[in-house]
Amino acid sequence: MNTLRFDFTNVLADAVGPKHGLTEAELAAITGPSRQALARVQARRDADLRWLDLPYQADVLSAIESFAASVRGRFDNVVVCGIGGSALGTIALHAALNAPTHDLAPTGGIPRLFVLDNVDPDWIADVLGRLDPARTLVNVISKSGGTAETMSQFLIFRDRLVKALGEEAHREHLVVTTDEHKGVLREIVEREGYASFVVPDGVGGRFSVLSPVGLLPAALVGIDVRELLAGAAYMDQRCRVEAFDENPAQVHAAVQYLMQTAKQKPIAVTFAYSHRLRLAADWYAQLLAESIGKRADRDGNDVFAGPTPVRAVGVTDQHSQVQLYVEGPFDKWFTLLSVERPERTLEIPHAFADLEGVAYLGGRDMGELFHAERDGTRIALTEAGRPNATLSLERVDAHGLGQLIQMLEVSVAIMGEHYGVDAFDQPGVEAGKIAAYALMGRAGYEERRAAIEAASGRAPRVV
Numbered sequence: 001m002n003t004l005r006f007d008f009t010n011v012l013a014d015a016v017g018p019k020h021g022l023t024e025a026e027l028a029a030i031t032g033p034s035r036q037a038l039a040r041v042q043a044r045r046d047a048d049l050r051w052l053d054l055p056y057q058a059d060v061l062s063a064i065e066s067f068a069a070s071v072r073g074r075f076d077n078v079v080v081c082g083i084g085g086s087a088l089g090t091i092a093l094h095a096a097l098n099a100p101t102h103d104l105a106p107t108g109g110i111p112r113l114f115v116l117d118n119v120d121p122d123w124i125a126d127v128l129g130r131l132d133p134a135r136t137l138v139n140v141i142s143k144s145g146g147t148a149e150t151m152s153q154f155l156i157f158r159d160r161l162v163k164a165l166g167e168e169a170h171r172e173h174l175v176v177t178t179d180e181h182k183g184v185l186r187e188i189v190e191r192e193g194y195a196s197f198v199v200p201d202g203v204g205g206r207f208s209v210l211s212p213v214g215l216l217p218a219a220l221v222g223i224d225v226r227e228l229l230a231g232a233a234y235m236d237q238r239c240r241v242e243a244f245d246e247n248p249a250q251v252h253a254a255v256q257y258l259m260q261t262a263k264q265k266p267i268a269v270t271f272a273y274s275h276r277l278r279l280a281a282d283w284y285a286q287l288l289a290e291s292i293g294k295r296a297d298r299d300g301n302d303v304f305a306g307p308t309p310v311r312a313v314g315v316t317d318q319h320s321q322v323q324l325y326v327e328g329p330f331d332k333w334f335t336l337l338s339v340e341r342p343e344r345t346l347e348i349p350h351a352f353a354d355l356e357g358v359a360y361l362g363g364r365d366m367g368e369l370f371h372a373e374r375d376g377t378r379i380a381l382t383e384a385g386r387p388n389a390t391l392s393l394e395r396v397d398a399h400g401l402g403q404l405i406q407m408l409e410v411s412v413a414i415m416g417e418h419y420g421v422d423a424f425d426q427p428g429v430e431a432g433k434i435a436a437y438a439l440m441g442r443a444g445y446e447e448r449r450a451a452i453e454a455a456s457g458r459a460p461r462v463v
């Protein structure tokens with residue numbers, strides 16, 4: 001069984017010292033609050049934390065698989081127009097489960113995937129120019145159904161499809177994932193008759209990768225979404241367990257919370273010792289930052305909470321950031337994402353037998369070097385008193401990714417209880433959106449902008 005494990009030995013005091021490691025007393029003190037936090041999270045499953053039950057949505061899974069089967073072989077390119085929680089999960093799944101084989105060219109009926117989570121015209125225009133509209137399917141994803149970045153991309157790709165294929169035919173090249181009833185995008189779906197899927201109520205954007213938001217693009221590029229949900233369901237059962245030590249989400253949430261509060265380490269570094277899991281760290285960065293990074297607690301008191309997520313890739317960032325991590329400020333703790341058994345083997349050839357400085361590599365497997373470097377980093381961090389935990393999978397597969405996603409989502413929900421903040425809203429993104437919409441002349445936003453300036457007493461210059 002490809003079981004996800006969270007090893008936190010090297011965040012304990014006897015590994016990295018009491019000043020930086022968790023003591024038995026600190027862990028004992030948090031097990032009670034952790035169990036209560038878990039109970040509060042689980043009690044909201046069918047109220048507003050419906051993302052907890054995404055692994056069990058059999059009807060949605062069947063609809064996704066049917067849609068993907070119905071278009072199999074018709075497209076060389078799938079373009080996702082989406083941003084934030086409407087994109088990062090798909091990017092992570094793609095990098096982990098099929099990018100190595102399909103980034104370069106469509107093979108075996110599996111299309112290339114382009115996830116456009118930016119509006120940089122140099123990028124969007126370049127992708128647009130490469131695609132044959134007749135062989136391209138566009139999946140527009142927006143929970144709110146009005147995000148300017150996504151809607152602008154939609155207008156551009158729709159225009160390109162209509163001009164190339166005609167008003168009628170273009171509809172078969174667009175599928176939309178949005179709210180069931182609300183938002184401009186839903187109105188357009190009804191008017192244009194596009195195929196569509198639903199981002200369910202009670203499923204926030206950053207918690208939506210196991211909804212059609214992530215499942216549809218994944219299924220379109222041949223990822224085993226059934227196994228993905230099976231892994232998430234398996235982990236959901238593990239994350240319901242009350243016993244602290246047997247519940248990876250409880251332990252992970254407690255370690256994150258204590259590292260920041262008891263050990264004054266506000267920076268959480270995810271060090272992915274897996275090229276395929278590297279973008280799972282980007283998905284987690286949004287999940288952690290947007291859920292816990294809050295000005296006020298649930299009682300409205302200013303707390304300015306939240307760890308700062310940093311993404312690093314092993315071995316690559318041993319050669320760029322580890323100097324800071326081993327010798328710099330004691331303001332970070334580390335989680336290594338590790339894969340115990342790489343899928344491929346790659347033997348290092350024997351050569352230059354007389355030159356020991358290279359001959360020692362001959363005959364070894366590249367995976368052995370990868371693991372030696374990972375363990376070397378762990379040893380260096382621990383010896384320097386830098387707390388480091390390891391999230392490990394035996395191999396990178398859909399079941400394992402489902403486990404990782406579900407565990408981290410439940411952990412962040414529990415963290416919200418520990419930090420005392422609402423982990424499921426994102427008021428801090430509104431000001432930027434309002435300013436951008438005002439600058440783009442969207443109706444009603446100039447007034448909202450003026451109200452913010454009046455309330456803050458500051459009228460920042462738009463440079």
Ligand SMILES: O=P(O)(O)OC[C@H]1O[C@H](O)[C@H](O)[C@@H](O)[C@@H]1O
Pocket residue numbers: 083084085086141142143144145146147150205206290426429
């Ligand atoms: O899916 P959408 O409604 O277009 O939202 C896309 C993103 O917009 C904002 O940035 C929110 O903070 C994110 O949580 C969300 O994922």
